[in-house]
Amino acid sequence: QVQLKETGPGLVQPTQTLSITCTVSDFSLTSYYMQWVRQTPGKGLEWMGFIRSGGSTEYNSEFKSRLSISRDTSKNQVFLKMNSLKTEDTGVYYCARGRSTEGIDYWGQGVMVTVSS
Amino acid sequence: DIQMTQSPSFLSASVGDRVTINCKASQNINKYLNWYQQKLGEAPKLLIYNTNNLQTGIPSRFSGSGSGTDYTLTISSLQPEDVATYFCLQHSSRPWTFGGGTKLELK
Numbered sequence: 271q272v273q274l275k276e277t278g279p280g281l282v283q284p285t286q287t288l289s290i291t292c293t294v295s296d297f298s299l300t301s302y303y304m305q306w307v308r309q310t311p312g313k314g315l316e317w318m319g320f321i322r323s324g325g326s327t328e329y330n331s332e333f334k335s336r337l338s339i340s341r342d343t344s345k346n347q348v349f350l351k352m353n354s355l356k357t358e359d360t361g362v363y364y365c366a367r368g369r370s371t372e373g374i375d376y377w378g379q380g381v382m383v384t385v386s387s
Numbered sequence: 388d389i390q391m392t393q394s395p396s397f398l399s400a401s402v403g404d405r406v407t408i409n410c411k412a413s414q415n416i417n418k419y420l421n422w423y424q425q426k427l428g429e430a431p432k433l434l435i436y437n438t439n440n441l442q443t444g445i446p447s448r449f450s451g452s453g454s455g456t457d458y459t460l461t462i463s464s465l466q467p468e469d470v471a472t473y474f475c476l477q478h479s480s481r482p483w484t485f486g487g488g489t490k491l492e493l494k
Contacts, residue, residue, distance in 0.1 A: 274430075305483075315474065315485035330482040364430075372437060373421040373478035377430040 272296045274365050274378035281384050282355050290381060292348040292365030299323070299341055302367045304348045305374065306339060310361035320368075321348060355385045389413050389477055393486030401494045406462040408473050410486045415455050416479035422451055422460045426471045434473075435460065467493060 278290035292304070305320035319329035321339045329337050338351045348365055362382050368374040390413040400406050410420065418438040423431040433442045435451035438458060448463045462469055470493055475486040 307485075314487055315476075317481075317483040317485070328481060332482070368478075370478070371419075373419065373476055373483070374423075375433050375436070375442070377423075377432075379430045 272367070272376050274367060274376060276363060276365050276378045276381040278363065278381045278383060280382060281386065283387050284355055284357060284385055286355055287351060287353040288355055288359070288363075288383060288385075290350040290363055290365075290383075292350075292378060294346050294348070294365075294367070297367070299343045299346060299348065303369060304339075304341065305366050305368060306337075306350045307364045307366055307374075307377075308359075308361050309364070309380070310358065312358055318350070357385050359383070360385045388482055389416060389480060389484050391475055391477055391484050391486040393475055393489060395489060396487060398489055398491045399494045400465050400491065402465055402467060404465045406465050406469075406491065408460045408489045408491075410453075410458045410460075410475035410477075412456045412458075412477055412479075416477045418454060419477060419479035420451075420453065420458045421476045421478065422449075423474050423476065424469075424471045425474070431474070465491075465493075 273295045276292050303320045306318040309315050321327045336352050341348045362380040364380040365378045366374045367376045392411045394409050420438050422435040425431040434449050439451045450461050452459050472488050472490050474488040
């Protein structure tokens with residue numbers, strides 16, 4: 271069945287770069303939009319951005335130039351990289367599958383990230 | 388950005404009760420509104436997409452309605468397994484935005 275699983279560091283230091291991998295199974299990344307969503311104590315759920323089925327990306331301006339989403343279709347993996355981390359970036363990061371006309375249909379379990387020195 | 392105001396934030400109800408949760412958008416979202424259920428420690432699960440379309444495998448006691456800026460999730464007869472947090476997502480315009488969530492507990 272459709273599965274998404276995020277892996278990443280539990281702890282990142284302020285100013286450093288966060289890298290998270292989402293590994294998917296039972297569907298093709300070339301058929302769906304893959305997004306990243308985070309949940310923080312301060313702002314709740316936030317849509318961060320997506321990579322379209324064709325490979326182009328779109329980001330929430332909230333994250334300005336800090337965020338990068340990419341993928342490796344041969345490995346069924348989607349990647350999030352976000353730099354210049356702050357303590358307010360502490361939260362759970364989810365990858366999620368969707369389509370532009372139907373929103374998100376499947377979510378990963380999420381990975382907890384703590385930004386602290 | 389479109390703001391999604393979800394109410395109530397907390398809801399206590401009894402088994403068999405009819406439960407309604409609301410999301411109000413700051414502008415017309417043309418029925419591009421999804422509802423999700425999240426149980427503790429689990430991934431969110433899609434219940435309803437595009438206002439009133441029941442996702443495959445979801446019990447028929449869940450339904451959605453609305454238009455314009457106002458949308459509602461209804462559970463027709465609350466079951467113990469429905470204890471969870473529910474939230475809405477508008478995907479009418481980017482950035483997609485979420486409601487603040489409703490925590491549903493049994494009375």
